[in-house]
Each structure stands twice: as structure tokens, then as C-alpha cells.
Amino acid sequence: MSGFRRIWPSVAAVDGWLTEGQAAALYDAARSCPPRGRIVEIGSFRGRSTIVLAAAAPRLAEVVAIDPHAGTDRGPRELSGFEDAAREDRMRFEQNLSSAGVRERVRHVARTSEAALDDVQGAVDVLFVDGAHRYRTARSDLRAWGGRVAPGGTMLVHDSFSSVGVTVAILRELLWSRRFRYDGRTGSLATYRFDASASRRGSALRQLAQLPWFAKNVLVKLLISARLLRAEWPY
Numbered sequence: 001m002s003g004f005r006r007i008w009p010s011v012a013a014v015d016g017w018l019t020e021g022q023a024a025a026l027y028d029a030a031r032s033c034p035p036r037g038r039i040v041e042i043g044s045f046r047g048r049s050t051i052v053l054a055a056a057a058p059r060l061a062e063v064v065a066i067d068p069h070a071g072t073d074r075g076p077r078e079l080s081g082f083e084d085a086a087r088e089d090r091m092r093f094e095q096n097l098s099s100a101g102v103r104e105r106v107r108h109v110a111r112t113s114e115a116a117l118d119d120v121q122g123a124v125d126v127l128f129v130d131g132a133h134r135y136r137t138a139r140s141d142l143r144a145w146g147g148r149v150a151p152g153g154t155m156l157v158h159d160s161f162s163s164v165g166v167t168v169a170i171l172r173e174l175l176w177s178r179r180f181r182y183d184g185r186t187g188s189l190a191t192y193r194f195d196a197s198a199s200r201r202g203s204a205l206r207q208l209a210q211l212p213w214f215a216k217n218v219l220v221k222l223l224i225s226a227r228l229l230r231a232e233w234p235y
Contacts, residue, residue, distance in 0.1 A: 003027070007055045007100070014096045016048030022158070022189040023052045029126050029154045029191070030056035037125035038062045040148075042113045042141055043158075046089055047096040049128060054102035061125075066109045066116045069093070113141050123150035130158035139169035146173065146180070146192075153194045155180065160190035161214040175204050182207045188217075 004027045011023060018026070030053045033039055039057055044050045044067035054063045069090040070083070090110075097103040109116045113131050127149050129141050142157070149155050159166045174180055174192060181198035183191040184206070223229035 003031075003056065004052075007052065010100055011048055011051050014048040014051065015046045015092070018048050018052075018158070018189075019187055021186045023049070025186045025189055025191065026052045026128060026156060027056040029128075029156055030054075031058075032154065033058055033061050033125045036060045037150075038064070038120070038122065039126040039128075040064045040066065040120060040124045040145065041128045041130070042066050042145060043130035043132075044093060044108070046092040047100075049130065050093070050097060050106055051100045051102055053126070053128065054097070054105040055100070057105065063106045064109060064120055065106050066111065066113055066119075066131075067093070068110055068112050070112075113137070113145065117144060120148075123153070124148045125150050125153045127153070127155045128158070129155065133159060133163040133165045135165040135168050138163075138166045139173055142169055142173040149179075149194050151194050151196070155192045155194075157190045157192070159188045160185060161210040162188035162217045164218065167214055170207070175207055176200055177203070185210065 004024050008020060008023065012020070026049055030039055035058045037058065039053050039061060041050055041053055041064065044065040050063075050065045057063050069086045093108075094103070097106055109119045111119065124145070127145055129138075129145065131137060131141050146155055157166065157170065160170055161167050170190070174182070178200065179194055179196055180192040180203070181195040182203045183193055185191065220229065220231065224231055
């Protein structure tokens, strides 16, 4: 069995919204990290993606998980007032990483992504962004943390072309980026490569081609919110 197939059954038991296909994409990205490189995750929740990244990371690579577990921007439609749930999330995060045997591989920074910028020194080889989905915070993550990605590195952004805030932030920061090439998506997980030589026009057109799918996602969410459609949130 491949490494990913070995770990997926235990990862699937951890609460979170990462699909199997998206987890496999994260696993492959972490495997491509240089032997002494650095992997940074923004938004850990209960550790589903963290376990995948840590399990795939080279033995000497640094794995940093950034999540304040503060009860704000906890999840879909959970913007504030979830402090008790966040304490439970933090406890489950620690337990899940320990159960998966990767706790010692991960450095947890219990701060917001903006405050944590000084807690990580140097370039980032693999960046996974799944933090707060509001536009200003999402754009800040793409700009500040995306600016730390090393040449040839990978940035993966969850809820791309699904969340309104994240999608607008992508269009502002990455559509015509001189640094990042859009490589496609697995569901709502978009992959970008640091490639300053890539065609900006080609990258932009590939991203714009995702907008009909984005429009469909927004419509479905509106129907769910209006109770005109029964489906599990987030769609």
C-alpha cells in the first residue's frame, strides 16, 4: 500500500472538511518538500490535515501548525462565540496527533496567522492555507504567507472557488500573480506553484474558468441558507 493509503483510514476518523482526494494532494505536496525544508499550515481545527502533512513530510523537515483555537472563525457560519467548542477542538487536536504518532513532528503555534508571522523564520516550501475565510483575513494570508513561499515551492488554498471571501482574495492576490502559477484544483483545494517564468495570462485564464463552478457553489449555499434545499453544510 502507498503511504497515503496506510494513513487515510485513521485520518478519515478525524473531524474536518478535507476530502480524501484533497488529503492525497496535501500528502503529495508534503512529500515534495526538500529534506530539510519547511511546511506551514494555517488552520488546523482538529488535526485532519496536520496529520497528513506530518506523515508525508521528510524526516528532517519542519512542520508548523498555526491555529489559535480561539472560538472565532471556527468554521462555516461560526464567526464568534465558540470559545468552549474551540477548547474542545484544541484537546482533540492534541489527542488526534498523538494517536496518529505525529505529535512530535509538529510545532503548534497557538496564535492567529498574522501574529504568527514572527514565529516562523525563513522561507516556506509547502504552505497550506485554510484559515479564516473572511476576505480581509484570507487576502492577508495569501499576501503575507504567500510571500514567504520559496521559489519552486507549493501553496495550497482550501475553499477556493467555494467561499466568497477566499475566492475574492484569490482574484485580488493571485489572478495576475508574477510569482504563482495556478496548477488546478481538487474540489475546492487549489494548488499554486512558485514559478516566476510561467505565463500570467494562461494562469489567469485557468482560474477564471473556475468561476462558473464558484457561482454554482454560491447558489447552492444560498438555497441551503434559505431552507429551499436540503444538503449538508458546507456544500
